[in-house]
Amino acid sequence: MTIGLLKEPEGENRVALLPESAKALIQLQVQIIVESRAGEKAYASDKDYEAIGASIHSRAEVLQADLILGIHPPTEEEQLALKDGQVLVCLFQPLSNKKLVERFLDKKITSFSMDNVPRTTRAQAMDVLSSMATVAGYKAVLMAASHSPRFFPMFMTAAGSIIPSKVLILGAGVAGLQAIASARRLGAVVEAFDVRAAAEEEVKSLGAKFVKVEGAKDEASAGGYAVEQSEEYKAKQQALIQEHARKSNIIICTAQIPGRKAPVLITSETVEAMAPGSIIVDLAASTGGNCELTENNQIIEKHGVTIIGDSNLPGTMPTDASKMYGKNMVNFLKLIIGKEGELMLNWEDDIVQNTCVTHQGEIRSERVKNILY
Numbered sequence: 505m506t507i508g509l510l511k512e513p514e515g516e517n518r519v520a521l522l523p524e525s526a527k528a529l530i531q532l533q534v535q536i537i538v539e540s541r542a543g544e545k546a547y548a549s550d551k552d553y554e555a556i557g558a559s560i561h562s563r564a565e566v567l568q569a570d571l572i573l574g575i576h577p578p579t580e581e582e583q584l585a586l587k588d589g590q591v592l593v594c595l596f597q598p599l600s601n602k603k604l605v606e607r608f609l610d611k612k613i614t615s616f617s618m619d620n621v622p623r624t625t626r627a628q629a630m631d632v633l634s635s636m637a638t639v640a641g642y643k644a645v646l647m648a649a650s651h652s653p654r655f656f657p658m659f660m661t662a663a664g665s666i667i668p669s670k671v672l673i674l675g676a677g678v679a680g681l682q683a684i685a686s687a688r689r690l691g692a693v694v695e696a697f698d699v700r701a702a703a704e705e706e707v708k709s710l711g712a713k714f715v716k717v718e719g720a721k722d723e724a725s726a727g728g729y730a731v732e733q734s735e736e737y738k739a740k741q742q743a744l745i746q747e748h749a750r751k752s753n754i755i756i757c758t759a760q761i762p763g764r765k766a767p768v769l770i771t772s773e774t775v776e777a778m779a780p781g782s783i784i785v786d787l788a789a790s791t792g793g794n795c796e797l798t799e800n801n802q803i804i805e806k807h808g809v810t811i812i813g814d815s816n817l818p819g820t821m822p823t824d825a826s827k828m829y830g831k832n833m834v835n836f837l838k839l840i841i842g843k844e845g846e847l848m849l850n851w852e853d854d855i856v857q858n859t860c861v862t863h864q865g866e867i868r869s870e871r872v873k874n875i876l877y
């Protein structure tokens with residue numbers, strides 16, 4: 505089987521497989537063809553890929569591979585040119601991309617979206633969402649610190665004492681927990697808020713205070729994810745967040761609900777009530793943002809508060825982000841590649857079944873089927 509590695513579109517610095525991960529795949533008896541300059545923005549040259557046994561090709565040739573790998577999907581025109589039975593493994597957010605799902609159904613493409621990997625213990629080594637959220641949570645804190653006019657840690661200096669920054673983290677999932685740990689390491693005083701009751705213990709174990717709003721709806725059937733909350737809960741939450749936001753120098757927003765617009769937690773009035781010089785980093789920017797004023801991929805200033813809307817922070821750390829993505833990818837591909845390097849789809853395996861969005865003109869993932877249809 506040939507596996508084709510795509511160069512990512514303009515503006516994306518990561519690559520789906522660094523040479524070290526490509527080398528691990530070659531050991532599975534497959535042939536790897538790499539689009540010329542695919543890894544250059546992640547500091548991997550064509551020569552590095554050739555050195556581990558891959559060959560360099562044009563994009564058109566890579567798009568003919570039996571299995572195509574990427575982070576972002578190929579362009580619309582390229583998708584339309586894919587052939588019946590070709591396999592695509594990338595990150596295409598099927599829950600907010602119905603048109604693309606229908607195209608893959610029509611073209612009988614076997615498509616796997618890595619954001620569909622179940623959040624189970626066995627699937628952890630393939631969980632690109634967790635890997636990328638780790639990078640984003642860490643980098644969000646560094647960005648906040650570099651834009652802030654204040655120190656993060658407390659200092660006792662000859663010029664007097666400096667009080668530590670107060671950081672509020674909204675959403676204590678993978679990115680939020682990483683942001684807590686990073687902000688604590690820099691010396692800030694950190695508090696965090698999440699609708700999931702299970703988050704309280706994790707927040708506290710990292711040395712942060714948990715901001716608690718009673719009455720949240722928590723659903724076991726949501727697979728550990730948050731669910732939409734009642735209007736009464738939202739009003740209580742709004743009042744408490746406003747109170748904590750006013751006292752914060754930094755807010756890092758990470759709250760998301762899969763397949764939906766991000767919940768608005770910071771209104772324009774809350775921003776107005778914050779001290780000038782405060783910073784908001786909104787990692788939910790691409791799904792509308794947790795802050796009402798966030799503009800995706802923009803850094804703006806409103807009421808003296810800098811609002812950084814960036815949903816692609818992993819792309820700013822392409823070496824380690826690509827390394828993590830590639831390792832997750834190899835672990836996943838091992839499930840669908842047989843001993844002779846052939847495609848082997850075991851529908852009894854819940855990871856294969858749930859990560860697969862379309863196969864032979866049918867939807868395989870129950871989650872996609874239930875939410876989209």
Ligand code: NAD
Nearest residue numbers: 623624625628634675676677678698699728730759760767
């Ligand atoms: P996510 O990116 O979907 O959301 C980030 C956080 O925002 C979540 O903690 C969510 O509860 C929170 N949130 C949503 N709406 C909110 C609101 N209105 N107010 C405040 N917070 C809100 O989440 P994620 O980081 O991908 O993690 C989701 C879940 O999956 C968590 O329970 C996590 O522990 C779990 N998880 C499990 C595994 C595994 O076992 N393999 C791996 C990663 C994550």
